[in-house]
Amino acid sequence: MSTSCGVSPPSVRTELLTRISNRVIAPSRICQQPRSKCEINRRGFALKGIVASGVSVASSSLTADPVQGVERLPFKPEGYNFWTWRGHKIHYVVQGEGFPVVLIHGFGASAFHWRYNIPELAKRYKVYAIDLLGFGWSDKAIIEYDTMIWRDQVVDFLKEIVKEPSVLVGNSLGGFTALVTAVGLPEQVVGVALLNSAGQFGDANAETKKSEETSVEKFILKPLKEIFQRIVLGFLFWQAKQPARIVSVLKRVYINTTNVDDYLVESITRPAADPNAGEVYYRLMTRFMLNQTQYTLDYFLTKLACPLLLLWGDLDPWVGPTKANRIKEFYPNTTLVNLQAGHCPHDEVPELVNKGLGDWLSTLTPMSSSPNAVKVTNSMASPFTPN
Numbered sequence: 001m002s003t004s005c006g007v008s009p010p011s012v013r014t015e016l017l018t019r020i021s022n023r024v025i026a027p028s029r030i031c032q033q034p035r036s037k038c039e040i041n042r043r044g045f046a047l048k049g050i051v052a053s054g055v056s057v058a059s060s061s062l063t064a065d066p067v068q069g070v071e072r073l074p075f076k077p078e079g080y081n082f083w084t085w086r087g088h089k090i091h092y093v094v095q096g097e098g099f100p101v102v103l104i105h106g107f108g109a110s111a112f113h114w115r116y117n118i119p120e121l122a123k124r125y126k127v128y129a130i131d132l133l134g135f136g137w138s139d140k141a142i143i144e145y146d147t148m149i150w151r152d153q154v155v156d157f158l159k160e161i162v163k164e165p166s167v168l169v170g171n172s173l174g175g176f177t178a179l180v181t182a183v184g185l186p187e188q189v190v191g192v193a194l195l196n197s198a199g200q201f202g203d204a205n206a207e208t209k210k211s212e213e214t215s216v217e218k219f220i221l222k223p224l225k226e227i228f229q230r231i232v233l234g235f236l237f238w239q240a241k242q243p244a245r246i247v248s249v250l251k252r253v254y255i256n257t258t259n260v261d262d263y264l265v266e267s268i269t270r271p272a273a274d275p276n277a278g279e280v281y282y283r284l285m286t287r288f289m290l291n292q293t294q295y296t297l298d299y300f301l302t303k304l305a306c307p308l309l310l311l312w313g314d315l316d317p318w319v320g321p322t323k324a325n326r327i328k329e330f331y332p333n334t335t336l337v338n339l340q341a342g343h344c345p346h347d348e349v350p351e352l353v354n355k356g357l358g359d360w361l362s363t364l365t366p367m368s369s370s371p372n373a374v375k376v377t378n379s380m381a382s383p384f385t386p387n
Contacts (some may be wrong), residue, residue: 096122106172110136116350
Protein backbone atom coordinates (compact mmCIF):
# COMPACT_ATOMS: atom_id res chain seq x y z
CA MET A 1 0.00 0.00 0.00
CA SER A 2 0.77 3.59 0.21
CA THR A 3 1.53 3.35 3.91
CA SER A 4 5.02 2.19 4.68
CA CYS A 5 7.53 1.95 7.45
CA GLY A 6 10.77 3.78 7.04
CA VAL A 7 14.11 2.25 6.17
CA SER A 8 15.43 0.04 8.93
CA PRO A 9 18.75 -1.79 9.29
CA PRO A 10 19.08 -5.38 8.05
CA SER A 11 17.79 -7.99 10.45
CA VAL A 12 18.31 -11.69 11.00
CA ARG A 13 15.08 -12.23 9.08
CA THR A 14 16.42 -10.28 6.14
CA GLU A 15 19.64 -12.25 6.09
CA LEU A 16 17.71 -15.52 6.16
CA LEU A 17 15.61 -14.46 3.21
CA THR A 18 18.65 -13.26 1.32
CA ARG A 19 20.41 -16.58 1.63
CA ILE A 20 17.53 -18.42 -0.02
CA SER A 21 16.84 -15.93 -2.79
CA ASN A 22 17.53 -12.28 -3.34
CA ARG A 23 14.13 -12.07 -5.01
CA VAL A 24 11.84 -13.55 -2.39
CA ILE A 25 10.29 -10.28 -1.37
CA ALA A 26 12.80 -7.66 -2.39
CA PRO A 27 11.63 -4.79 -4.60
CA SER A 28 14.00 -3.00 -6.94
CA ARG A 29 15.07 0.54 -6.31
CA ILE A 30 12.16 2.82 -6.96
CA CYS A 31 14.00 6.05 -7.65
CA GLN A 32 17.47 7.38 -8.09
CA GLN A 33 18.12 8.81 -4.64
CA PRO A 34 20.83 7.47 -2.32
CA ARG A 35 20.05 4.09 -0.81
CA SER A 36 19.48 5.40 2.69
CA LYS A 37 16.74 7.69 1.46
CA CYS A 38 15.06 5.77 -1.28
CA GLU A 39 15.57 2.05 -1.34
CA ILE A 40 13.29 -0.05 0.86
CA ASN A 41 15.00 -2.93 2.53
CA ARG A 42 13.38 -6.35 2.40
CA ARG A 43 12.20 -6.40 5.98
CA GLY A 44 10.71 -2.93 5.88
CA PHE A 45 8.90 -3.47 2.61
CA ALA A 46 7.56 -6.86 3.62
CA LEU A 47 6.17 -5.57 6.89
CA LYS A 48 4.76 -2.53 5.14
CA GLY A 49 2.95 -4.68 2.63
CA ILE A 50 1.53 -6.95 5.29
CA VAL A 51 0.28 -4.16 7.51
CA ALA A 52 -1.08 -2.18 4.62
CA SER A 53 -2.87 -5.17 3.20
CA GLY A 54 -5.15 -5.15 6.21
CA VAL A 55 -4.28 -8.31 8.05
CA SER A 56 -5.94 -7.55 11.36
CA VAL A 57 -9.53 -8.25 12.25
CA ALA A 58 -9.52 -5.95 15.25
CA SER A 59 -12.48 -3.59 15.43
CA SER A 60 -12.25 0.15 15.89
CA SER A 61 -14.38 2.67 17.72
CA LEU A 62 -13.90 5.32 14.98
CA THR A 63 -13.90 8.03 17.60
CA ALA A 64 -11.25 10.33 16.15
CA ASP A 65 -12.39 13.77 15.05
CA PRO A 66 -12.10 14.79 11.37
CA VAL A 67 -9.52 17.34 10.25
CA GLN A 68 -10.77 20.79 11.18
CA GLY A 69 -12.39 22.60 8.29
CA VAL A 70 -12.27 19.59 5.94
CA GLU A 71 -15.34 17.44 5.41
CA ARG A 72 -14.79 13.69 5.78
CA LEU A 73 -16.44 10.84 3.89
CA PRO A 74 -18.64 8.83 6.29
CA PHE A 75 -17.21 5.40 6.98
CA LYS A 76 -19.56 2.60 5.95
CA PRO A 77 -18.46 -0.88 7.05
CA GLU A 78 -20.67 -2.39 4.36
CA GLY A 79 -19.19 -0.19 1.62
CA TYR A 80 -20.94 2.13 -0.83
CA ASN A 81 -21.53 0.88 -4.38
CA PHE A 82 -20.60 -2.33 -6.18
CA TRP A 83 -19.99 -3.23 -9.81
CA THR A 84 -19.40 -6.69 -11.24
CA TRP A 85 -16.28 -6.99 -13.35
CA ARG A 86 -15.23 -10.31 -14.88
CA GLY A 87 -17.34 -12.07 -12.25
CA HIS A 88 -15.73 -10.17 -9.36
CA LYS A 89 -17.39 -7.66 -7.04
CA ILE A 90 -15.74 -4.23 -7.27
CA HIS A 91 -16.39 -1.52 -4.68
CA TYR A 92 -16.51 2.17 -5.50
CA VAL A 93 -17.71 5.49 -4.10
CA VAL A 94 -19.36 8.18 -6.22
CA GLN A 95 -20.37 11.69 -5.17
CA GLY A 96 -21.11 15.02 -6.82
CA GLU A 97 -21.99 16.16 -10.32
CA GLY A 98 -19.96 17.54 -13.19
CA PHE A 99 -16.68 16.68 -14.86
CA PRO A 100 -15.60 13.15 -13.73
CA VAL A 101 -12.55 12.66 -11.51
CA VAL A 102 -11.51 9.08 -10.71
CA LEU A 103 -9.40 8.44 -7.59
CA ILE A 104 -7.24 5.29 -7.35
CA HIS A 105 -5.75 4.22 -4.02
CA GLY A 106 -2.31 2.81 -3.24
CA PHE A 107 -1.09 -0.67 -2.31
CA GLY A 108 -3.21 -2.18 0.45
CA ALA A 109 -5.49 0.85 0.81
CA SER A 110 -9.05 1.47 -0.41
CA ALA A 111 -11.43 4.16 -1.60
CA PHE A 112 -11.75 5.28 2.02
CA HIS A 113 -8.17 6.57 1.91
CA TRP A 114 -9.60 9.49 -0.10
CA ARG A 115 -11.89 10.35 2.83
CA TYR A 116 -10.87 14.02 2.96
CA ASN A 117 -10.75 14.54 -0.80
CA ILE A 118 -14.01 13.05 -2.07
CA PRO A 119 -16.43 15.44 -0.29
CA GLU A 120 -14.42 18.55 -1.19
CA LEU A 121 -13.86 17.67 -4.83
CA ALA A 122 -17.51 16.58 -5.15
CA LYS A 123 -18.57 20.21 -4.65
CA ARG A 124 -17.39 20.90 -8.21
CA TYR A 125 -16.89 17.52 -9.87
CA LYS A 126 -18.39 14.06 -10.11
CA VAL A 127 -15.92 12.06 -8.05
CA TYR A 128 -15.40 8.32 -8.21
CA ALA A 129 -13.07 6.35 -5.95
CA ILE A 130 -12.54 2.71 -6.86
CA ASP A 131 -11.12 -0.25 -4.94
CA LEU A 132 -8.70 -2.19 -7.10
CA LEU A 133 -9.24 -5.93 -7.36
CA GLY A 134 -7.64 -7.65 -4.37
CA PHE A 135 -7.87 -4.57 -2.14
CA GLY A 136 -10.38 -2.82 0.08
CA TRP A 137 -14.00 -3.86 -0.29
CA SER A 138 -13.43 -5.40 -3.73
CA ASP A 139 -13.16 -9.18 -4.09
CA LYS A 140 -9.93 -10.88 -3.06
CA ALA A 141 -9.69 -12.86 -6.26
CA ILE A 142 -7.24 -15.77 -6.43
CA ILE A 143 -5.57 -14.81 -9.70
CA GLU A 144 -2.12 -13.93 -11.00
CA TYR A 145 -1.90 -10.20 -10.24
CA ASP A 146 -0.25 -7.93 -12.76
CA THR A 147 -0.20 -4.24 -13.64
CA MET A 148 -2.34 -4.97 -16.68
CA ILE A 149 -5.08 -6.53 -14.52
CA TRP A 150 -5.69 -3.22 -12.75
CA ARG A 151 -5.33 -1.30 -16.02
CA ASP A 152 -8.04 -3.44 -17.58
CA GLN A 153 -10.23 -2.98 -14.50
CA VAL A 154 -9.98 0.81 -14.58
CA VAL A 155 -10.39 0.95 -18.38
CA ASP A 156 -13.63 -1.03 -18.12
CA PHE A 157 -14.76 1.07 -15.16
CA LEU A 158 -14.35 4.20 -17.27
CA LYS A 159 -16.24 2.64 -20.17
CA GLU A 160 -19.08 1.02 -18.22
CA ILE A 161 -19.58 3.26 -15.17
CA VAL A 162 -18.09 6.70 -15.85
CA LYS A 163 -18.85 6.83 -19.60
CA GLU A 164 -17.30 10.30 -20.06
CA PRO A 165 -13.90 11.92 -20.54
CA SER A 166 -12.23 11.85 -17.13
CA VAL A 167 -9.19 12.77 -15.10
CA LEU A 168 -7.40 10.00 -13.23
CA VAL A 169 -5.78 10.66 -9.85
CA GLY A 170 -3.67 8.00 -8.16
CA ASN A 171 -1.44 7.54 -5.12
CA SER A 172 1.48 5.09 -5.07
CA LEU A 173 0.37 1.91 -6.89
CA GLY A 174 -2.79 3.78 -7.91
CA GLY A 175 -0.66 6.44 -9.56
CA PHE A 176 1.12 3.95 -11.77
CA THR A 177 -2.24 2.31 -12.56
CA ALA A 178 -3.61 5.72 -13.58
CA LEU A 179 -0.66 6.33 -15.88
CA VAL A 180 -0.93 2.92 -17.55
CA THR A 181 -4.70 3.35 -17.96
CA ALA A 182 -4.28 6.77 -19.57
CA VAL A 183 -2.00 5.23 -22.18
CA GLY A 184 -4.45 2.38 -22.75
CA LEU A 185 -7.52 4.63 -23.16
CA PRO A 186 -6.29 8.03 -24.41
CA GLU A 187 -9.65 8.98 -25.91
CA GLN A 188 -11.29 9.01 -22.48
CA VAL A 189 -8.48 10.14 -20.14
CA VAL A 190 -7.82 13.86 -20.47
CA GLY A 191 -5.47 14.34 -17.55
CA VAL A 192 -3.49 12.37 -14.97
CA ALA A 193 -2.46 13.39 -11.45
CA LEU A 194 0.15 11.36 -9.58
CA LEU A 195 0.73 11.50 -5.84
CA ASN A 196 4.05 9.86 -4.92
CA SER A 197 3.55 7.31 -7.65
CA ALA A 198 4.95 3.83 -7.78
CA GLY A 199 6.87 2.68 -10.84
CA GLN A 200 10.50 2.71 -11.89
CA PHE A 201 12.51 4.13 -14.73
CA GLY A 202 14.01 1.48 -16.92
CA ASP A 203 17.68 0.59 -16.78
CA ALA A 204 19.10 0.66 -20.30
CA ASN A 205 22.12 -1.33 -19.15
CA ALA A 206 20.14 -4.08 -17.47
CA GLU A 207 20.46 -7.50 -19.01
CA THR A 208 17.25 -9.32 -19.90
CA LYS A 209 18.91 -12.67 -20.45
CA LYS A 210 16.73 -15.54 -19.23
CA SER A 211 18.26 -18.97 -18.92
CA GLU A 212 16.32 -22.14 -19.54
CA GLU A 213 14.97 -23.76 -16.40
CA THR A 214 16.61 -27.10 -15.58
CA SER A 215 14.75 -30.15 -14.28
CA VAL A 216 16.38 -29.75 -10.86
CA GLU A 217 15.28 -26.11 -10.66
CA LYS A 218 11.76 -26.89 -11.86
CA PHE A 219 10.97 -29.96 -9.76
CA ILE A 220 13.13 -29.50 -6.65
CA LEU A 221 14.48 -25.99 -6.06
CA LYS A 222 11.40 -24.05 -7.21
CA PRO A 223 8.93 -26.01 -5.01
CA LEU A 224 11.29 -25.72 -2.03
CA LYS A 225 11.62 -21.99 -2.59
CA GLU A 226 7.84 -21.55 -2.67
CA ILE A 227 7.43 -23.54 0.55
CA PHE A 228 10.04 -21.37 2.24
CA GLN A 229 8.40 -18.20 0.96
CA ARG A 230 5.03 -19.26 2.31
CA ILE A 231 6.47 -20.06 5.74
CA VAL A 232 8.39 -16.80 6.04
CA LEU A 233 5.64 -14.59 4.63
CA GLY A 234 3.04 -16.39 6.74
CA PHE A 235 5.06 -15.60 9.85
CA LEU A 236 5.53 -11.97 8.84
CA PHE A 237 1.83 -11.77 8.01
CA TRP A 238 0.93 -12.99 11.50
CA GLN A 239 3.50 -10.75 13.21
CA ALA A 240 2.43 -7.55 11.49
CA LYS A 241 -1.32 -7.92 12.02
CA GLN A 242 -1.21 -6.64 15.60
CA PRO A 243 -3.14 -3.32 15.85
CA ALA A 244 -0.29 -1.59 17.66
CA ARG A 245 2.06 -2.54 14.86
CA ILE A 246 -0.32 -1.13 12.26
CA VAL A 247 -0.44 2.21 14.04
CA SER A 248 3.34 2.23 14.38
CA VAL A 249 3.83 1.66 10.66
CA LEU A 250 1.34 4.35 9.72
CA LYS A 251 3.08 6.84 11.97
CA ARG A 252 6.35 6.22 10.19
CA VAL A 253 5.01 7.08 6.75
CA TYR A 254 2.89 10.07 7.88
CA ILE A 255 5.18 12.98 8.75
CA ASN A 256 2.28 14.66 10.55
CA THR A 257 0.54 11.80 12.37
CA THR A 258 -2.61 13.75 13.27
CA ASN A 259 -4.66 11.79 10.74
CA VAL A 260 -3.46 8.39 11.89
CA ASP A 261 -6.77 7.65 13.60
CA ASP A 262 -9.29 4.90 14.16
CA TYR A 263 -11.02 5.59 10.84
CA LEU A 264 -7.79 5.06 8.89
CA VAL A 265 -6.82 1.92 10.79
CA GLU A 266 -10.31 0.46 10.35
CA SER A 267 -10.31 1.13 6.63
CA ILE A 268 -7.06 -0.82 6.31
CA THR A 269 -7.76 -3.72 8.65
CA ARG A 270 -11.40 -4.56 7.93
CA PRO A 271 -10.77 -6.13 4.48
CA ALA A 272 -8.63 -8.79 6.21
CA ALA A 273 -11.81 -10.56 7.30
CA ASP A 274 -11.95 -11.98 3.79
CA PRO A 275 -10.72 -15.60 3.89
CA ASN A 276 -8.67 -15.04 0.72
CA ALA A 277 -6.75 -12.03 2.06
CA GLY A 278 -3.70 -14.04 3.07
CA GLU A 279 -3.37 -15.80 -0.28
CA VAL A 280 -3.82 -12.51 -2.17
CA TYR A 281 -1.07 -10.96 -0.06
CA TYR A 282 1.27 -13.87 -0.78
CA ARG A 283 0.66 -13.60 -4.53
CA LEU A 284 1.15 -9.85 -4.52
CA MET A 285 4.41 -10.02 -2.61
CA THR A 286 6.00 -12.96 -4.43
CA ARG A 287 4.74 -12.45 -7.96
CA PHE A 288 3.54 -8.93 -8.69
CA MET A 289 6.25 -7.20 -6.64
CA LEU A 290 8.99 -9.21 -8.34
CA ASN A 291 7.91 -8.22 -11.86
CA GLN A 292 7.80 -4.43 -11.55
CA THR A 293 10.69 -3.96 -13.97
CA GLN A 294 8.57 -5.41 -16.77
CA TYR A 295 6.67 -2.11 -17.00
CA THR A 296 8.56 1.16 -16.56
CA LEU A 297 7.68 4.81 -16.08
CA ASP A 298 9.66 5.97 -19.09
CA TYR A 299 7.89 3.48 -21.36
CA PHE A 300 4.43 4.78 -20.45
CA LEU A 301 5.44 8.44 -20.18
CA THR A 302 6.69 8.19 -23.76
CA LYS A 303 3.20 7.16 -24.82
CA LEU A 304 1.23 9.54 -22.57
CA ALA A 305 -0.82 12.16 -24.45
CA CYS A 306 -2.40 14.43 -21.85
CA PRO A 307 -1.40 16.94 -19.16
CA LEU A 308 0.25 15.51 -16.06
CA LEU A 309 0.12 16.84 -12.50
CA LEU A 310 2.52 15.75 -9.77
CA LEU A 311 1.37 16.40 -6.20
CA TRP A 312 4.46 15.20 -4.38
CA GLY A 313 5.14 14.69 -0.69
CA ASP A 314 8.81 15.67 -0.54
CA LEU A 315 9.28 14.10 2.90
CA ASP A 316 8.31 10.62 1.72
CA PRO A 317 10.94 8.30 3.28
CA TRP A 318 11.28 6.20 0.13
CA VAL A 319 9.84 8.04 -2.89
CA GLY A 320 11.39 11.46 -2.58
CA PRO A 321 11.38 14.58 -4.78
CA THR A 322 14.17 13.30 -7.04
CA LYS A 323 11.70 10.97 -8.71
CA ALA A 324 9.19 13.76 -9.28
CA ASN A 325 11.87 15.96 -10.80
CA ARG A 326 12.93 13.17 -13.12
CA ILE A 327 9.34 12.58 -14.27
CA LYS A 328 8.94 16.30 -15.00
CA GLU A 329 12.20 16.37 -16.90
CA PHE A 330 11.19 13.34 -18.94
CA TYR A 331 7.64 14.56 -19.66
CA PRO A 332 7.62 18.37 -20.12
CA ASN A 333 3.83 18.73 -20.08
CA THR A 334 3.96 18.33 -16.31
CA THR A 335 2.93 20.60 -13.46
CA LEU A 336 4.79 19.87 -10.22
CA VAL A 337 3.47 20.85 -6.80
CA ASN A 338 5.84 20.09 -3.91
CA LEU A 339 4.27 19.39 -0.53
CA GLN A 340 5.76 19.07 2.94
CA ALA A 341 4.27 15.64 3.54
CA GLY A 342 5.04 11.94 3.39
CA HIS A 343 3.93 9.18 1.05
CA CYS A 344 0.19 9.87 1.40
CA PRO A 345 -0.17 13.65 0.98
CA HIS A 346 -3.86 13.40 0.09
CA ASP A 347 -4.62 12.14 3.60
CA GLU A 348 -1.88 13.94 5.51
CA VAL A 349 -2.38 17.44 4.06
CA PRO A 350 -5.76 17.07 2.30
CA GLU A 351 -6.48 20.79 2.22
CA LEU A 352 -3.29 21.43 0.19
CA VAL A 353 -3.90 18.51 -2.14
CA ASN A 354 -7.52 19.52 -2.70
CA LYS A 355 -6.45 23.06 -3.59
CA GLY A 356 -3.60 21.98 -5.85
CA LEU A 357 -5.74 19.43 -7.63
CA GLY A 358 -8.69 21.81 -7.92
CA ASP A 359 -6.55 24.58 -9.40
CA TRP A 360 -5.13 22.21 -12.00
CA LEU A 361 -8.50 20.64 -12.80
CA SER A 362 -9.91 24.09 -13.55
CA THR A 363 -7.52 24.28 -16.51
CA LEU A 364 -9.07 21.18 -18.07
CA THR A 365 -12.44 22.21 -19.50
CA PRO A 366 -14.79 19.86 -21.40
CA MET A 367 -16.10 21.48 -24.58
CA SER A 368 -19.30 19.48 -24.81
CA SER A 369 -20.95 16.25 -23.71
CA SER A 370 -19.32 14.38 -26.58
CA PRO A 371 -17.06 11.62 -25.19
CA ASN A 372 -14.15 12.74 -27.34
CA ALA A 373 -14.51 16.51 -27.15
CA VAL A 374 -12.19 17.97 -24.55
CA LYS A 375 -10.47 21.31 -24.49
CA VAL A 376 -7.15 21.63 -22.67
CA THR A 377 -6.33 25.08 -21.33
CA ASN A 378 -3.20 24.10 -19.41
CA SER A 379 -0.45 26.69 -19.25
CA MET A 380 1.73 24.33 -21.25
CA ALA A 381 0.80 23.24 -24.74
CA SER A 382 -0.67 19.76 -24.59
CA PRO A 383 0.16 16.97 -27.02
CA PHE A 384 -3.32 15.56 -26.44
CA THR A 385 -5.38 15.47 -29.59
CA PRO A 386 -9.01 14.22 -29.36
CA ASN A 387 -9.74 11.32 -31.68
